Amino acid sequence: MSKEGDQYATTKVQPKDFVSGWVVALIIASTGLSVSTLFLGSEIALNLGLKKALIAFGVSTLVLTIMCMATTLIGNRSRLSTYMILHFSFGEYGAKIVNFIFGVTLVGWFAVALELLxxxxxxxxxxxxxxxxxxxxxIIVTSVFITITTVYGIRSIEKLANISIPxxxxxxxxxxxxxxxxxxxxWEQLFNYVPKESTMTLFDATSILVGAAILFPVLMADFSRFVKTDKQSLGAVLGLTIGTPLALILSAVPSITTGEVDIIKIMEQYNLVIPAFLLLFIATWTTNATNLYSASLTFATINKKWSFKLVAILSSVFGTILALLGFAQYLFDFLEFLGILAPSISSIYFIHFFWIKKQKYDLGNLNxxxxxxxxxxxxxxVITVFTxxxxxxxTQAYFIDSFILGGLFYLFFKRKELFFLK
Incomplete structure (x- = not known):
């Protein structure tokens, strides 16, 4: 297989395949236009009111933007995928453990999107x-068709998404x-909206939103390795900084005015059910095909003897079972769980690249x-679970605890290399 054919999974991206940062920014922004993201915007707005919802949107976006700015430079300067970067910082077998968790996470998102669709x-x-x-x-029928799409026709449906998402x-x-x-x-009515009795707090909402996009900082290198320059790779982060809160706001306001979380029920009140359904159907179908595709690729890295088709089918079956069991009702708990595990991974491989390896990765030197x-x-x-x-x-924010603690522990264990005391 050519390097281009496997999307440079284990090699450095070559200059002939570099793209503009704005292209990547648009790809990232498009991921926010899914049923699951719109659902989060609606649910949080109805539970908190618009004022607090906007604060949650802003704070979560700021946290994710800062994390993404750190890791996007690693992808741009190393030109390697997250999969390979994790090999350097966690080792070959350690990277497989991390990849397994990523794969399970992506299957979880597949189940949620499948259920909401x-x-x-x-x-x-x-x-x-x-x-x-x-x-x-x-659920079963749509899962079968999404799986077929993933295995045989994901490129064609992605082209359709490029038209439907704008x-x-x-x-x-x-x-x-x-x-x-x-x-x-x-504006007066929207900002004075008083939500129904709710147990959700501003911190809960912020945590949920951080968890919903926490894989972006970890996987940002997969996007930024294709971007031409450092400056443009930082610009690509604007896809998340602008795109995600925009999608959340566009779902929050209609929900407050109608009192509905379900996007289709909202559209009923404007007599727009059919066009809304068709557009959401295509966008969500594409997003979920991409979730399954990414999950299958991730699991396939654990054992190279596993065929992609077999892994895709098994991942789909597992995700479908979760959807049938009503996994979406555990969405908020699932997102908070991600906020515990994922941030420390970003800080560890950030420190490893910039301070331990001095921005130089040798593909021939892997442990x-x-x-x-x-x-x-x-x-x-473990400590973040307690916080x-x-x-x-x-810090009073467990996802920030995870990020900081991961970095501090890693600095401690690597103190000899860091301070040249080998």
Whole structure:
């Protein structure tokens, strides 16, 4: 297989395949336009009110942007995938452990998106055609077609998404406008909205949003390795900085004006069910095919003897079972769990690249195990579990605890190399 054919999975990206940072920024921004992201924006706005929701959107985006700015430079300067970067910092076998967790996470997102897509189809068939179809049947059928798409036709559906996502953005902006237009004093009414009794706090919402996108800082190198320059790779982060809060706001305002979380039920009130459904269907189908594709590639790195098709099918089956069991109801807990495990990985490989390896990676010098990184990750995760459970507090934000602790432990274990005391 050529280096280009495997997307430079284990080699450095060559200059002929470099792209503009704006291209990558648009790709990143498009990931926010999925049913799951729109659901989060709606749910948080209805639980907190617009004022606090905007604070949660802003703080979570700031935290993720700072993390992404750190790791995007590693991808741009090393020209290597996250998979290979983890090999250097965690070792060959350690990277497989981390990749397994990434794979499980992506399957979890596959299950959530599959379930939310099934709900959208279910609501559309009832509201438009007055026909009730079993949600379980919808989940199984859509899973089969998404799996076929992933294995055989993901490139064609991605081309379709390149057209549908800009249209969907424009459509959501139009719905946002309709939501404001129906109010006499829109901004006053929106900001004075009092949510129903809710147990969700501002910190809970911020944590959930950080968890929802926490893999971006870890996997940012997969995008930035293709970008031409450092400056442009930092610009690519704007895809998250602007795109994610925009998607959240575009879902939050219509939800407050209608009192609905379900995007299809919101569209019912504007007589826009069919166009909304078609656009969301294509966007979510693409996103979920990409989730399954990424999960399958990740699992395939654990054992190279496993075929991609077999891994994709098994991943799909597992994700479908989760969806049938109602995994979406555990979405917030799932996202908070990611906020415990993932941030420390970013800080560890950031320190390893800039301070330990001095920005130089030698593909011919890879170890089987890198125990300092693994110990740092495990220790920081264990302690962060206690700060998450509020047994004690450090920074009062457990995802920041994870990031800082991972780095501090790694610096301690690597102190001899760092201070040239070998």
């Amino acid at each position: 099934a709900i959208a189809i279910f609501d559309t068939t009832i509201s438009t055609f007055k026909v009730e179809v079993s949600k379980e049947l919808i 249209i969907l953005t424009g459509f959501l902006i139009y719905v946002f406008y309709l939501s404001i237009e129906k109010l006499e004093n829109p 089987k195990w890198e125990s300092p990184a693994l110990f740092s990750w495990v220790l920081s995760s 998450y459970l509020e047994v004690f507090e450090l």
